[in-house]
Amino acid sequence: MAIKILKNISGENKAALIIFILMGLLPIFISGYIIFILPQYMLFGLLAVSLCILWGYSGIISFGQAAFFAIGAYTMGIVFKGGGEINPAYVGIVCGALLSGIVALIVGYFLFSVKVRSSYFVLATLALSIVVEQLAKSQKDITGGWNGLFVDRITLTIGPFIEYSLFDDIPMYYFVFFITLLSFISIKWLMASKFGKILIGIRENEDRISALGYNTSFYKTIIFAVSGLLAGLAGAIYGSHAGFVDPSLARVLFSTEVIVWVAIGGRNSLIGSLAGGILVASLSNYLNSVTPEYWQLIIGMIFFIVIIIFRDGLAGGVEKTYNKFF
Amino acid sequence: MEIVVSVLIDTALITLTLALAAFGLAIIYGLIGVINMGHGAMLTLGAYFTWAGMGIGIPFVFSVILGGLIVGFIGIILEHLIIRHYYDNPFDTLLLTWAFFLVTTELIKIFFGPDFRTVTNPFPGFIDIGFYKIPTYRTAISILTAIFIIFTGFVFFKTTTGIKIRAMIQNQEVASLLGLNISLTYKMVFGFGCFMAGVAGGLVAPMVSVSPYMGDMYLVRSFFVVIVGGIGQILSGTLAGSFVIGGLETIVALFSDQVIAQVAVFLFAIIILRLRPQGIFSEK
Numbered sequence: 001m002a003i004k005i006l007k008n009i010s011g012e013n014k015a016a017l018i019i020f021i022l023m024g025l026l027p028i029f030i031s032g033y034i035i036f037i038l039p040q041y042m043l044f045g046l047l048a049v050s051l052c053i054l055w056g057y058s059g060i061i062s063f064g065q066a067a068f069f070a071i072g073a074y075t076m077g078i079v080f081k082g083g084g085e086i087n088p089a090y091v092g093i094v095c096g097a098l099l100s101g102i103v104a105l106i107v108g109y110f111l112f113s114v115k116v117r118s119s120y121f122v123l124a125t126l127a128l129s130i131v132v133e134q135l136a137k138s139q140k141d142i143t144g145g146w147n148g149l150f151v152d153r154i155t156l157t158i159g160p161f162i163e164y165s166l167f168d169d170i171p172m173y174y175f176v177f178f179i180t181l182l183s184f185i186s187i188k189w190l191m192a193s194k195f196g197k198i199l200i201g202i203r204e205n206e207d208r209i210s211a212l213g214y215n216t217s218f219y220k221t222i223i224f225a226v227s228g229l230l231a232g233l234a235g236a237i238y239g240s241h242a243g244f245v246d247p248s249l250a251r252v253l254f255s256t257e258v259i260v261w262v263a264i265g266g267r268n269s270l271i272g273s274l275a276g277g278i279l280v281a282s283l284s285n286y287l288n289s290v291t292p293e294y295w296q297l298i299i300g301m302i303f304f305i306v307i308i309i310f311r312d313g314l315a316g317g318v319e320k321t322y323n324k325f326f
Numbered sequence: 327m328e329i330v331v332s333v334l335i336d337t338a339l340i341t342l343t344l345a346l347a348a349f350g351l352a353i354i355y356g357l358i359g360v361i362n363m364g365h366g367a368m369l370t371l372g373a374y375f376t377w378a379g380m381g382i383g384i385p386f387v388f389s390v391i392l393g394g395l396i397v398g399f400i401g402i403i404l405e406h407l408i409i410r411h412y413y414d415n416p417f418d419t420l421l422l423t424w425a426f427f428l429v430t431t432e433l434i435k436i437f438f439g440p441d442f443r444t445v446t447n448p449f450p451g452f453i454d455i456g457f458y459k460i461p462t463y464r465t466a467i468s469i470l471t472a473i474f475i476i477f478t479g480f481v482f483f484k485t486t487t488g489i490k491i492r493a494m495i496q497n498q499e500v501a502s503l504l505g506l507n508i509s510l511t512y513k514m515v516f517g518f519g520c521f522m523a524g525v526a527g528g529l530v531a532p533m534v535s536v537s538p539y540m541g542d543m544y545l546v547r548s549f550f551v552v553i554v555g556g557i558g559q560i561l562s563g564t565l566a567g568s569f570v571i572g573g574l575e576t577i578v579a580l581f582s583d584q585v586i587a588q589v590a591v592f593l594f595a596i597i598i599l600r601l602r603p604q605g606i607f608s609e610k
Contacts, residue, residue: 061417061420061421107596110596110600111596111599111600114600114601114603116599116600116603117603118417119361119416119417119420120553120599120603122361122420123546123549123550123553123599124596124599126546126549127546127550127592127595127596128596130546130588130592131589131592131593134585134588134589135585135589137585138583138585138586252542256424256428259421259424263421293435293436294432294436296428296432296435297429297432297433297436299428300425300428300429300432301429303425303428304422304425304426304429307418307421307422307425308408308422
């Protein structure tokens with residue numbers, strides 16, 4: 001029975017299934033630093049997915065994903081600082097995601113509705129990243145300036161009586177794990193729907209899709225907003241997990257890292273991007289401790305090679321190997 | 327009146343300095359359509375080579391030229407090995423030059439260290455016009471920029487090389503049928519753009535702290551200069567774009583702080599991008 005079900009699902013879903021089962025079981029076998037840090041990489045993985053749906057699926061490159069991530073993280077920090085009647089964690093997550101989504105919607109509408117060239121769009125997102133970073137640095141009263149903001153760990157509440165703190169690593173791990181899983185499934189569903197197919201059509205031939213009667217600007221705006229929403233969600237939870245947000249979250253270099261993750265993971269594959277985010281961020285962290293001088297150079301070199309030679313990234317490589325042997 | 331004159335002088339200096347920084351980018355983008363994301367790193371390289379040249383006793387002017395030549399040479403190598411295979415795919419050239427930027431920035435950090443460096447100002451002091459003191463060095467490089475632009479304009483419109491380049495932009499196929507060596511022309515244009523970026527880096531070095539990330543800010547501003555001025559309008563467009571971006575920044579900074587001015591300029595450029603994607607003064 002189980003084998004029969006396994007046969008019916010596609011290779012990419014199989015890979016996703018394996019990765020999620022592995023991540024779900026991991027805390028049983030190991031503990032300590034890895035369990036502490038892995039949720040952060042899962043959130044980076046979600047950030048990578050937020051770029052994948054733009055770059056891989058819709059043919060739009062954004063150099064501003066860090067800006068949306070930072071908007072989410074800062075919203076979380078500001079909500080926590082403000083306090084209030086309702087659980088600040090819920091307010092922070094919802095507002096962080098919505099605010100990023102709305103900013104993306106406005107920027108997307110503003111630029112796509114007049115069919116701005118895609119290379120100009122890249123520059124506009126680059127500028128967005130810098131604007132957010134500069135604002136975070138300069139508006140000291142709200143954002144704490146260079147010093148950033150401290151954020152508490154999330155406490156889950158159901159009704160007025162049930163409280164569950166995610167202060168320990170394992171509860172936090174599973175919370176982030178389920179958020180990642182749910183977001184991934186939703187995005188996967190969205191991309192498999194008619195909406196996702198139209199986006200792929202836009203990537204392949206925008207003129208033809210628009211000749212078929214679809215308003216391509218509308219679809220591009222919506223996917224950009226969804227991407228912003230997802231990046232903001234990941235950022236809000238990241239703020240609470242890291243306990244700290246600072247302007248470096250919005251810097252262009254961080255946006256670049258997201259592009260590197262997706263390029264290495266495989267721009268056409270959602271699970272490839274997620275895995276790319278998790279793996280490359282772990283690798284960066286590892287290299288950073290081994291060779292602090294050279295790790296960014298190594299990542300840069302890998303980026304070069306991936307763009308020139310392995311255009312489908314890790315996901316493409318795995319798929320080819322898999323098809324060869326099975 | 328005196329304030330107006332001093333603001334005008336300031337604006338002129340800022341316009342020309344920005345035009346200098348953006349010129350290399352405008353040439354490459356306008357003539358061969360490559361978005362050179364490595365432009366900022368090339369500026370930084372030029373600044374570091376100038377610093378290193380002066381460190382071993384070469385005079386400032388020759389250090390700048392030498393720095394520009396090395397950067398131009400690096401650009402030609404990059405073009406020959408990688409970029410020329412991707413001319414028909416603008417997105418790939420964008421990513422590849424960005425990868426160049428990443429690798430170069432890291433190499434700069436490894437070779438020169440992450441610390442700030444200073445290049446001694448060759449012309450310290452001011453030109454005193456009574457009510458306002460104009461920094462001598464900035465005046466010098468502004469004049470130099472004007473000369474660069476006029477010289478390029480001369481080459482572009484009055485020489486055979488210029489005619490060939492213009493023919494190539496107008497119709498690549500026919501130009502190559504007429505015996506124009508397209509790939510060589512592309513290579514020379516790319517190399518010249520990189521050379522100008524290196525020279526610009528060397529020339530702005532005495533006015534800023536030289537650090538591995540100094541080019542980043544110039545990269546984005548240069549792009550906006552090119553977009554606001556209009557792509558393909560290499561000479562007048564670069565000047566007009568620099569005037570709008572630099573002038574606006576100066577004026578907004580008068581009323582608020584530097585950061586707000588920068589943010590305002592970026593938002594303005596995004597609005598221009600939408601309302602007049604062909605550039606603020608271009609017709610069509």
